[in-house]
Amino acid sequence: MTSDPAARPPLDKTRLAGLAPDVVPDVHILVVDEVPSTNALAVERAHAGAADGFVVVAEHQSQGRGRLDRTWETPRGTALTFSMVLRPSVPTRSWPWLPLLTGYAVDKALKALGYDAGVKWPNDVLIGDRKVAGILIERIETSEGPAAVVGVGLNVGMREDELPVPTATSLAVASGTEPDRNVVLVAVLSTLREAYDAWQAGGDATGLRLAESYAAACVTVGQDVRVDLPDGSALTGRATGIDPSGRLVVEGPGGTTYVAAGDVIHVRAAEQ
Template structure:
């Protein structure tokens, strides 16, 4: 009921909406409406109420609910069902629980903070409250399991394009990090449930350091991690950035899953790669080798030239890549 009242108020714009009209539209008493209005205020909305005129929204809080981003969304399924949390241990864990009981494709679990967020290889992922975008998308793609790594590239391309759409130039560190001024601002963690020849579901966790301040970055991560705000000098609208990510992701995802076309994603990853043309380290099962990143293949593999001059194709998930210069994972 609270969400329906909020939707009516938002649709009325700057005009007042009378309690009587809300009552008639929703079939509830004006006393019930008044109680829900107070709950909406508790969520951080500033509501003006004038006798015989009604209610109108003066300002909205910086929260990432569906009601707050719906006007910026143009997707068919991705983000049309948002499970919003004030705080969770991990959005990936929550999304897995929901996927296991049949939650629909495209559902997004988003939280204002994570208390035990995780990155690749079990690393901790710092997720302070109201400062970033911490979300997980439930996906049910009808693809062969060997193409799962390409879904991660779609996530990276979507975040990269969404940030650049808002005027900030970032780069992609293949396959799953977004880098700004040689420091990480986003990590992507894709996890799968399925069998050898069948995918039950994928969970794509995306964490973006949007408006973190200096004190939010742990001392041991200051050389490796940053936020868009710290590097850009001003806060970014999290709602618009979130909607941009979901809009672009769905477009690239549909093109891949329905049309078997990953070209646009690969083009974005190539054009914005921080690795191509640079010397790198390939770490595989504890063994470190030096190589040069040559390209990203049409299938999304990292093409490298090893120290013996041999060309190799590295598949996401098999190795870790660390840049020798500047940024390192």
């Protein structure tokens, strides 16, 4: 693991900009040195006509945003913070699947790289019980139609003392070795593009297949959980599955409840 932050190599702009279509199809990568938010820049580019598959990745993001407008910042060269512009052609009712689809793709890519990852509903990726990646999806209206900006923050090279909270981890902490961020980025984008294209082409049966695949990777399913709701109340019960709309299925004292990602503040393992 790199001990000197100044020695951390930058992303290879030439290598990433020149990726062959058979490596990551229909993706164009722009590497920038520093921005307040890759999502904000991707939104700007989407309004300017950026095509489906445009990606901006930053060496340093100074004002990153997560769900519920939480903010965060990572040391330079230690993370992958990127945003992708997508222009889905699927019906609007299917768009809630995007954050889950993204989390599933990140999880799948990390597993392929040898990490013991899992998804936490609705939009986190874990290694063990610690968060290694978060996801933020924004829907925007552009002159060329609606678009989605898919933002991902993945902790790659952070040391233990650089992690923002005790419940976070990084690929370096998890494995003891700091991986090449270029390799990780290509793996994640390739898997995300593959999953997205399959989702686009899958028709009405896609939700059911995604629900089954996501549930198999989801560490939340099978847990006793506490779901904190916006009105201050909480739902407790056992998470038993994911429905075809991407909602978490919770079996509680009052029966079965279907919880949408946009309707919750937190989902945590219930206290034993």
